[in-house]
Amino acid sequence: MISSIIFILILAAAVGLFYRSARTIRRNIFLGREYDSETSTSEKWKTMLRVAFGQSKMGKKPVAALMHLFVYVGFILINIEVLEIIIDGIFGTHRFFSSLLGQVYFVAINFFEILAVLVIVGVVIFWIRRVALRVPRFWKPEMKGWPTMDALNILYIEVILMGALLVMNAADQSLMNMNSEDLVAAGLSKYDIGMNGTFYVSALISKFLGSDPQLLFYIERTAWWFHIIGILAFLNYLPFSKHFHIILAFPNTYYADLKPFGEWDNMASVKKEVDLMMDPDADPYASGAEEEEEETQTFGAKDVTDLNWKQLMDAYTCTECGRCTAVCPANQTGKLLSPRKVMMDTRDRLDEVGKNLDRTGTIEDGKALIRDYIRPEELWACTTCNACVEECPVMINPVSIITDLRRYLVMEESAPPQELNSVFTNIENNGAPWQFAQADRLNWSKE
Amino acid sequence: MSEQIKVPTMAELLAEGKVPEVLFWVGCAGSFDDRAKKITKAFVRIMNKAGIEFAVLGTEESCTGDPAKRAGNEFLFQMQAAMNIQVLNGYEIKKIVTTCPHCFNTIKNEYPELGGNYEVLHHTELINSLLEEGRITVESGKFEGRSVTYHDACYLGRSNGIYEVPRSLLKALDIEIKEMTNNRQRGMCCGAGGAQMFKEAEKGNEEVNVARTREALAQKTDFIATGCPFCNTMMTDGVKFHEKEGTVKVLDLAEMIAQAAELE
Ligand code: SF4
Ligand code: SF4
Numbered sequence A: 001m002i003s004s005i006i007f008i009l010i011l012a013a014a015v016g017l018f019y020r021s022a023r024t025i026r027r028n029i030f031l032g033r034e035y036d037s038e039t040s041t042s043e044k045w046k047t048m049l050r051v052a053f054g055q056s057k058m059g060k061k062p063v064a065a066l067m068h069l070f071v072y073v074g075f076i077l078i079n080i081e082v083l084e085i086i087i088d089g090i091f092g093t094h095r096f097f098s099s100l101l102g103q104v105y106f107v108a109i110n111f112f113e114i115l116a117v118l119v120i121v122g123v124v125i126f127w128i129r130r131v132a133l134r135v136p137r138f139w140k141p142e143m144k145g146w147p148t149m150d151a152l153n154i155l156y157i158e159v160i161l162m163g164a165l166l167v168m169n170a171a172d173q174s175l176m177n178m179n180s181e182d183l184v185a186a187g188l189s190k191y192d193i194g195m196n197g198t199f200y201v202s203a204l205i206s207k208f209l210g211s212d213p214q215l216l217f218y219i220e221r222t223a224w225w226f227h228i229i230g231i232l233a234f235l236n237y238l239p240f241s242k243h244f245h246i247i248l249a250f251p252n253t254y255y256a257d258l259k260p261f262g263e264w265d266n267m268a269s270v271k272k273e274v275d276l277m278m279d280p281d282a283d284p285y286a287s288g289a290e291e292e293e294e295e296t297q298t299f300g301a302k303d304v305t306d307l308n309w310k311q312l313m314d315a316y317t318c319t320e321c322g323r324c325t326a327v328c329p330a331n332q333t334g335k336l337l338s339p340r341k342v343m344m345d346t347r348d349r350l351d352e353v354g355k356n357l358d359r360t361g362t363i364e365d366g367k368a369l370i371r372d373y374i375r376p377e378e379l380w381a382c383t384t385c386n387a388c389v390e391e392c393p394v395m396i397n398p399v400s401i402i403t404d405l406r407r408y409l410v411m412e413e414s415a416p417p418q419e420l421n422s423v424f425t426n427i428e429n430n431g432a433p434w435q436f437a438q439a440d441r442l443n444w445s446k447e
Numbered sequence B: 001m002s003e004q005i006k007v008p009t010m011a012e013l014l015a016e017g018k019v020p021e022v023l024f025w026v027g028c029a030g031s032f033d034d035r036a037k038k039i040t041k042a043f044v045r046i047m048n049k050a051g052i053e054f055a056v057l058g059t060e061e062s063c064t065g066d067p068a069k070r071a072g073n074e075f076l077f078q079m080q081a082a083m084n085i086q087v088l089n090g091y092e093i094k095k096i097v098t099t100c101p102h103c104f105n106t107i108k109n110e111y112p113e114l115g116g117n118y119e120v121l122h123h124t125e126l127i128n129s130l131l132e133e134g135r136i137t138v139e140s141g142k143f144e145g146r147s148v149t150y151h152d153a154c155y156l157g158r159s160n161g162i163y164e165v166p167r168s169l170l171k172a173l174d175i176e177i178k179e180m181t182n183n184r185q186r187g188m189c190c191g192a193g194g195a196q197m198f199k200e201a202e203k204g205n206e207e208v209n210v211a212r213t214r215e216a217l218a219q220k221t222d223f224i225a226t227g228c229p230f231c232n233t234m235m236t237d238g239v240k241f242h243e244k245e246g247t248v249k250v251l252d253l254a255e256m257i258a259q260a261a262e263l264e
Helices: A002-029 A041-053 A062-091 A096-101 A104-132 A146-176 A180-185 A200-209 A213-240 A242-254 A268-278 A288-295 A309-317 A323-327 A339-360 A387-391 A398-412 A418-430 B010-015 B027-032 B034-050 B066-070 B074-090 B101-110 B123-132 B164-172 B208-217 B229-241 B253-260
Strands: B022-025 B095-098 B119-122 B147-150 B223-226 B249-252
Touching: A002 A062, A002 A213, A002 A309, A002 A339, A041 A242, A062 A096, A062 A104, A062 A146, A062 A213, A096 A104, A104 A146, A104 A200, A146 A200, A146 A213, A146 A242, A200 A213, A213 A242, A242 A309, A268 B074, A309 A339, A309 A398, A323 A339, A323 A387, A339 A398, A387 A398, A398 B074, A418 B066, A418 B074, B022 B034, B027 B034, B027 B229, B034 B123, B034 B229, B034 B253, B066 B074, B066 B101, B095 B101, B095 B123, B101 B119, B119 B123, B123 B164, B123 B253, B147 B164, B164 B253, B208 B229, B223 B229, B223 B253, B229 B249, B249 B253
Parallel strands: B022 B095, B095 B119, B147 B223, B223 B249
Antiparallel strands: none
16 A cells, blocks of 8 residues: 555656656757648658658668667567556556466566567677777767766666566566465465466576565565666656657657758748849738748757757757768768767757756857857868768758758858858859859850 | 760740750859860760750850858859749740759759749750660670779769669660669768868868778779769869879760760
8 A cells, every 4th residue: 555655656756757858848849940841641650650660761780770679679568567567556466467368478478578688688789889899980079978978878777677677577476486375374465366377588587586485575576666666767867868769759750851852941031032132023011910020030040949840859859879970971081070969969059048948038148059069160061962861760850950050151140161152152143153154154065 | 076066055946936855954064164064065965866856055054053052042042043943934944954963953852942843854864765765875895894883973862862773874884883882872972062062171081082982993993983073073083182093984974875875
């Protein structure tokens, strides 16, 4: 009874806290400008099922893909067991599903235990790749400090959680398989679920736990509480971690822009002005009210609030895997640009803006995404080759942010690199990026 | 050169009351860059040979605005787009072919929303259908025993998903094709895109084109094939940097086809 109440209080606190963090992230994302992908609903679902649920973009790195699949499938399915733990915790039952499933219950738990082992295998190999083999993309400058610690925390937590699950099952099956009289004598009749059976993986651990019912009981209870509190703590760690991708990967692929990568949006605010220039008869006040609102928008992005909400969701979805940076031609040749860093900077700045908002009620703090986080030198190194976009397993588009920041530098600050200024002048005056006269454009045919 | 090339302009055809099959969008590189002009002419010879009725805009053509857009100058881009669309729509153009993947991408993907709706082809797509329809034929012996590696242009490949058409031109040539480790979706950029062509690179360890050319040279082929005038320049410079211009030639697919069709 008391334990049920304690459990319910912990559960409610954990869920409530998570809800608060998730709501803050949602609020931050919608500080962004409007976004509409123009994709049909059925196409959106298909993309999400294929890319997020089906992991279709992971396959380019087969080892990482397989290990990731272990951890992913493991975590999704083992959650069914967590559901049982929650029911048991609330109602004070023991192995609630066993009474519903009969012998099938043992098949299910054995299956989960195999998954738990695969999760551990996956995590160990991830650890080896990151720490022992030092795969370069995990050790770029932007990964210094917290990002690397975060990545390792996640691996350690996962191993500990799976370990607790197996220890719990190990102690529990020793108790369940005792005869009823012994259990009653020890005051543990709850562990008599009316069936005998073996969980083969955790049985390997059972051997080391002895056969003293009281001791087994304490081990089982400790592991049980440790496991569930660990999971609830992990849940509340997610919003502060790159691991949040396990949630945002789904909406992020759902809302992804499916146009060809080469097709960039034609800025509507610019189109309006160009239309006026091309057609002097057009009525500048045709749709007055709307127009004025647009007028105040800056061209391009100086800060995160000038980006659209999908770009901001991208930032929170980024799992810092660095696949984008590994294929970036600028990064490969030693330039400062790293598309992963662009995403991390956007997220960190957005977090900061959100905190300002909570603390002072305004987002202003005299800082901006440009310069305080991302230097123009990084932005100008991008060849817009789309390798990063192609590579990202959760359909993040770093180039669209790079472009919006460039747009700000060019259209609001007139501060592109000097050579590009001449290119603009040439295009404007001669219709070509070089200094050739438009009248000479057909000379090649006579040479 | 075998014979004089024929390059009618839209204005001339209009005066004669004729409508061309397709408009050839030459692009800035194709019009002004010495290396790219050769690609332009090779493609014209192929079209002349196949008897395609095409025309160019000539002095009425202007930059599509691609470098401006990628560099963040949306104003300039949309001004260029509006002017070009006015000219193209004035001539009631329906179909456009271009040798430049940047022009291709911009006109095909970004002009429609601004009022320019055309069927847009990359020159490798047009050449491919000419080969399929038998409107041009290539001598199989021309490249026999030689080898080639194809460098994917970002704005053809990743940006528009065109990977196989350029390769099918090479297959028609009876030449051994060796793929670089990074090919198709994973093809590395030559370093020219996003208006990089027109500026110094930011500080780093090396130039992008030097790195990409190293990947191409690793295949030890006789040719590096490209489908973009900017890639062509970048790879040519890269080959020079590695001092391999004696052993490897960088050619556009149109030039290779023109050679095999005995047009050069
Ligand atoms: S598009 Fe820009 S950031 Fe992305 S890989 Fe290419 S050069 Fe790097
Ligand atoms: S943007 Fe995508 S590919 Fe790049 S680090 Fe983030 S999740 Fe990985």
